Amino acid sequence: MAVVFEKTKMLTDAVFHYCPGCTHGVIHRLVAEVIEEMGLQEKAVGVAPVGCAVFAYNYFNCDMFEAAHGRAPAVATGIKRSRPDACVFTYQGDGDLASIGAAEIVHAAHRGEKITTIFVNNAIYGMTGGQMAPTTLVGQKTTTSPYGRDEAWCGKPIRVSEMLATIEGAAYIERVALNTNANIIKAKKAIRKAFECQMSGKGFAMVEVLSTCPTNWGLSPVEAMKWLEENMIPYYPLGVFKDKTKEGE
Amino acid sequence: MAQILMKGNEAIAEAAIRAGCRFFFGYPITPQTEVPEYMSARMPEIGGCYLQAESEVAAINMVYGAAGSGVRVMTSSSSPGVSLKQEGISYIAASELPCVVINVMRGGPGLGSIQASQGDYFQATKGGGHGDYHLIVLAPSSVQEAIDLMGTAFDLADKYRNPAMILADGIIGQMMEPVELPEMKEYKVDPEKKPWAATGWKPGDKKQRAVINSLYITTEELTELNERLQARYAEIEKNEARWETYNMDGAEFVIAAYGTVSRICKAAIDELKQEGINVGLVRPITLWPFPKQAVRDAVMADGVKACLTVELNAGQMVEDVRLAVNGAKPVEFFGHAGSLMPTAEEVKEQIKRMREE
Structure with a gap:
C-alpha cells in the first residue's frame, strides 16, 4: 500500500500534554514540518520556554535546551554564536517573551541575532492557571484581573510584533492566526520564511501566532476560536510587519 | 619565558584564552571591566567570540547556551552583577554544564562600593542561587595565581560537568604584577568526551539527542538528579581541596x-x-x-x-x-x-x- 501521509519525523512519539482545543499542538506540527521539509533536522537546536510549552524538549525531535523563564533568546544567542551553522529556534509564550523576557527578545532582535522565534500569544498565562499577561486584552477577566483588565491600572496590552518591527536588526516579523485552514497554511508559510531568513543570514525573525486557551478562557474550543476572531484579531491585526528578506536579491 | 607586567583583570582574560576559552559573554561593571575590554580586543584576533550582553542575566544565559554546545565559555562580573547571574548559575549547575564565572568582588551589600571586598564568600561557596548545588570556587592571592587557576578552573569544570568560579577581590583585578603566561591551548569540542553536548543529531544516530535541561517534574526524577549532584560534590570534596x-x-x-x-x-x-x-x-x-x-x-x-x-x-x-x-x-x-x-x-x-x- 502506498504511503500518502506520514507524521513528521521532527516530532517525537511523546504524547502532548496540551489541553483539548489548545493550538500549541498545531503550532508544534507546523514548526516541525517546516524544519523537516527544509532538511534542517540535523542542524536544528530548539530552546523551550517556561510556560505551557515547557516540555517542548520532549516533543521536538532534535537537540533541545530548556531555558529559564524569558531567557530563551539569550540561550539561543549562546548556541548560535558557538555553532553558527546551527538552525536555532526559540518557542516562547506571551508571559515568557513579552513580560519577564522582554529585554532578551528586544536585544536579540536588536543584535540581528540569526535565530527564529515562534511567539505563541494566547493573551494569558496558561501554565500557572490563567493569570493576566502583558498581552491580556482590556476588560479580559483572568485570575489576577478578576474585574477585567483595567487600562488605567495596568495599561493596554503590548503589541510585540509592531514593537519588534521598529528594530533595525529584525529582518522578518509576521503575525498569523490558526482560525481557518487558509490561515493555517499562511502560518506555515510564515514559519518557513522565518527559518529561511535565519539560514540565509538575514537576521532576526519572529512569527507571532495568535493562539487559543479554552481552559483558562473558560470557553469551549469552538467558542475560544470565535473569541479569538472577535477580540484578538481586531487588536492584534494579522500580517507582515517587517520583511527584509527581499533586500539584496 | 620572560616575565611581563600585567594587570590582574587582563591577565585573567588572557589566561582564559590560553586555557582554550573562545567564547565570552559579559557586561561592564567596576572593578572587572578590563576583562570584557580585553576580551573585546583579543577574541577577534584569535577567531573567538566576544559579545556584550544586554545584562548580566542575559550574559549568563548566553553562557548556558554555549556551554551546552560543549565549548569552553566564561563570563565575568563583580558582586552586584554576580547576584544577577545567580538564576542562570543555578540552571547551569542543575543542567550539569561546565563553564567559568569570574567574580572580582567589590564592597556590598547593595550597590556598595567599587573597592575590593570578600563579601561574596557566602554567595560563592554556599550556593548563591536557589536549590542544593555547589560551584567549584578558586580564590587567587596574586595575579600569577589567578593565571594559574584559570586553566585549573576550566579543567575542573569539564572534568566534573560543573560551573567553576574564580573568586578574586578588586585588588587582584586592578593590581599589576610580573607574571608568566602559559602556552596557548586550542580546545576542540570532542563529542566522544562530551556526549551530552548539543553538537547536532539526526534520527538513527547512535547517541541520543541532547536535551539540556534542569526540569525534573516528578519527585523521583528530581531526587535522582540531586543524588547524582551530591555524589559528584562528595567526589570533588575528596579530590580537589587546595x-x-x-x-x-x-x-x-x-x-x-x-x-x-x-x-x-x-x-x-x-x-x-x-x-x-x-x-x-x-x-x-x-x-x-x-x-x-x-x-x-x-x-x-x-x-x-x-x-x-x-x-x-x-x-x-x-x-x-x-x-x-x-x-x-x-x-x-x-x-x-x-x-x-x-x-x-x-x-x-x-x-x-x-x-x-
Whole structure:
C-alpha cells in the first residue's frame, strides 16, 4: 500500500500534554514540518520556554535546551554564536517573551541575532492557571484581573510584533492566526520564511501566532476560536510587519 | 619565558584564552571591566567570540547556551552583577554544564562600593542561587595565581560537568604584577568526551539527542538528579581541596585567610617573627571544596593555642573554619566589612592581644 501521509519525523512519539482545543499542538506540527521539509533536522537546536510549552524538549525531535523563564533568546544567542551553522529556534509564550523576557527578545532582535522565534500569544498565562499577561486584552477577566483588565491600572496590552518591527536588526516579523485552514497554511508559510531568513543570514525573525486557551478562557474550543476572531484579531491585526528578506536579491 | 607586567583583570582574560576559552559573554561593571575590554580586543584576533550582553542575566544565559554546545565559555562580573547571574548559575549547575564565572568582588551589600571586598564568600561557596548545588570556587592571592587557576578552573569544570568560579577581590583585578603566561591551548569540542553536548543529531544516530535541561517534574526524577549532584560534590570534596600553609613550624597561633588578605597576613607574620612571635598561616585556595582537613590539621598542630581568621568582610569564612575545628580550639575573627582593608599592624595587634588573654 502506498504511503500518502506520514507524521513528521521532527516530532517525537511523546504524547502532548496540551489541553483539548489548545493550538500549541498545531503550532508544534507546523514548526516541525517546516524544519523537516527544509532538511534542517540535523542542524536544528530548539530552546523551550517556561510556560505551557515547557516540555517542548520532549516533543521536538532534535537537540533541545530548556531555558529559564524569558531567557530563551539569550540561550539561543549562546548556541548560535558557538555553532553558527546551527538552525536555532526559540518557542516562547506571551508571559515568557513579552513580560519577564522582554529585554532578551528586544536585544536579540536588536543584535540581528540569526535565530527564529515562534511567539505563541494566547493573551494569558496558561501554565500557572490563567493569570493576566502583558498581552491580556482590556476588560479580559483572568485570575489576577478578576474585574477585567483595567487600562488605567495596568495599561493596554503590548503589541510585540509592531514593537519588534521598529528594530533595525529584525529582518522578518509576521503575525498569523490558526482560525481557518487558509490561515493555517499562511502560518506555515510564515514559519518557513522565518527559518529561511535565519539560514540565509538575514537576521532576526519572529512569527507571532495568535493562539487559543479554552481552559483558562473558560470557553469551549469552538467558542475560544470565535473569541479569538472577535477580540484578538481586531487588536492584534494579522500580517507582515517587517520583511527584509527581499533586500539584496 | 620572560616575565611581563600585567594587570590582574587582563591577565585573567588572557589566561582564559590560553586555557582554550573562545567564547565570552559579559557586561561592564567596576572593578572587572578590563576583562570584557580585553576580551573585546583579543577574541577577534584569535577567531573567538566576544559579545556584550544586554545584562548580566542575559550574559549568563548566553553562557548556558554555549556551554551546552560543549565549548569552553566564561563570563565575568563583580558582586552586584554576580547576584544577577545567580538564576542562570543555578540552571547551569542543575543542567550539569561546565563553564567559568569570574567574580572580582567589590564592597556590598547593595550597590556598595567599587573597592575590593570578600563579601561574596557566602554567595560563592554556599550556593548563591536557589536549590542544593555547589560551584567549584578558586580564590587567587596574586595575579600569577589567578593565571594559574584559570586553566585549573576550566579543567575542573569539564572534568566534573560543573560551573567553576574564580573568586578574586578588586585588588587582584586592578593590581599589576610580573607574571608568566602559559602556552596557548586550542580546545576542540570532542563529542566522544562530551556526549551530552548539543553538537547536532539526526534520527538513527547512535547517541541520543541532547536535551539540556534542569526540569525534573516528578519527585523521583528530581531526587535522582540531586543524588547524582551530591555524589559528584562528595567526589570533588575528596579530590580537589587546595590550600597553602606558611610558617607553620613551631607556630603558637594560626591565621586563616585567603586572597589579598592572606598576603597582608603574611606580612604581619614576617614582622611578628622579627619580634620573636611565631605565627603560621593556612590559606584556602579552593573555598569550595573548603580544605577542612588542612585547616583542622593546622589549627590542631601541637603548640597552636588558637586560630585567628582574617577577612575583608564581617566574618564569613570563619564559619567554615569553626566547623573544621569543631570547638577543639578557639577560633577568633578579625576583619572589616565595607572594603576597609585590614592592615598588617591591626593583624599584629590582634595576635598580641590573643597572646595576652
